[in-house]
Amino acid sequence: MKDMTKDILAGAEGRRRNGVGDPLGANSEIGRKLKQYYDELVSDDVPDRFAQLLSQLEQAEPAQKKD
Amino acid sequence: MPAVSQGFKTDLLGAIPSLRAFAVSLTQNADKADDLVQETLVKAWDKHESFQPGTNLKAWLFTILRNEFYSQMRKRGREVQDSDGIMTARLAVHPAQHGQLDLKDFRGALEQLPEDQREAIILIGASGFSYEEAAEICGCAVGTIKSRVSRARTRLQEILKISGEDEYGPDAISAQVTGTAGH
Numbered sequence: 123m124k125d126m127t128k129d130i131l132a133g134a135e136g137r138r139r140n141g142v143g144d145p146l147g148a149n150s151e152i153g154r155k156l157k158q159y160y161d162e163l164v165s166d167d168v169p170d171r172f173a174q175l176l177s178q179l180e181q182a183e184p185a186q187k188k189d
Numbered sequence: 190m191p192a193v194s195q196g197f198k199t200d201l202l203g204a205i206p207s208l209r210a211f212a213v214s215l216t217q218n219a220d221k222a223d224d225l226v227q228e229t230l231v232k233a234w235d236k237h238e239s240f241q242p243g244t245n246l247k248a249w250l251f252t253i254l255r256n257e258f259y260s261q262m263r264k265r266g267r268e269v270q271d272s273d274g275i276m277t278a279r280l281a282v283h284p285a286q287h288g289q290l291d292l293k294d295f296r297g298a299l300e301q302l303p304e305d306q307r308e309a310i311i312l313i314g315a316s317g318f319s320y321e322e323a324a325e326i327c328g329c330a331v332g333t334i335k336s337r338v339s340r341a342r343t344r345l346q347e348i349l350k351i352s353g354e355d356e357y358g359p360d361a362i363s364a365q366v367t368g369t370a371g372h
Contacts, residue, residue, distance in 0.1 A: 145342060146314035152345050153314055155295040160315030162292075163210035172205050175227060176198055179234045183192050 193237050200246050201230060207247060207316065208254055214311045215258050217300050225261070229254040248318065252326045255308065290349060298348040302341055309337035310345075 146153035208229060212222035232253050233240075240249050299307060305327075312323040313334065324331045345351075 146310070146338070151290055151351050152342055152349075155290055155292065156310065156314040158292060159295055159299065160210055160214070160311065163213050164206045166206070166209065168205050168209065169223065171223075172226065172230065173202065175230055176201060176234075179231065180193065180198060 193234060197237055197240075201233060201250075204247055204250050205230075208250055211251055211311065211316060212254060212258070214299075214315075215255070215304065215308060225254060225258055228257050228261075232257065245322065247316075248322050248326055251312070251316070251318075252328075255326060290351070294349060295345075298345050301348060302344060306337045306341035306344065309334050310341035313338050 144150070144153070146156060205226065208226045209222060212225040212229075213219060216222045216225060229250060233250055240246065302310070308327065309323060312318045312326060313320065318326065320331050320334050323334045327334065
């Protein structure tokens with residue numbers, strides 16, 4: 123039911139835009155820059171500190187099931 | 190208390206690049222962003238039991254990160270920006286040649302957005318969340334996210350002097366009128 127409403131709304135929106143599509147999609151300069159900006163951040167190298175942190179958290183776990 | 194599963198740990202590791210990108214988008218500062226991601230990972234680890242397997246881990250983590258960000262801001266006594274109450278300074282940038290908008294200019298424009306608009310347009314336009322998911326992450330109504338995204342987009346267009354993107358002339362004009370009214 124919820125999905126159906128969503129579909130109807132999405133359809134109405136699509137018609138309203140007259141097939142122009144997503145306002146932040148590939149046809150939009152803002153949309154393209156936004157993705158470029160974000161993708162650059164996502165592809166940034168992850169510092170080791172985070173993997174180390176997770177290992178520390180893991181080691182701090184109370185040892186269970188260790189027999 | 191059940192131990193954190195290996196799969197959960199692997200998924201956390203996998204989510205770190207996205208978390209860092211979202212954190213930088215919120216804080217606009219790489220060091221603060223990494224501290225925020227660290228806090229988020231510790232929190233996520235501590236409350237891993239409240240995550241329901243099969244649901245969207247990324248959305249769950251983004252929610253934690255966002256809550257952490259706003260609670261840190263409040264602790265520092267910084268007023269959370271409210272886009273309805275402030276007027277963003279309109280920095281003059283070079284009019285963009287179509288398709289030649291500089292990423293640096295774009296970053297500068299993004300920084301000028303109020304936090305609530307910036308996070309909304311990032312979640313929808315870059316992180317790949319649906320309006321429903323973004324609303325859940327931000328703890329607000331879907332309509333609120335839609336209006337924030339729309340205002341963010343209009344404001345970015347104004348700052349960057351991008352024209353010709355709005356296929357509806359009258360809409361663009363009325364958006365500008367509402368954008369400046371009352372200030």
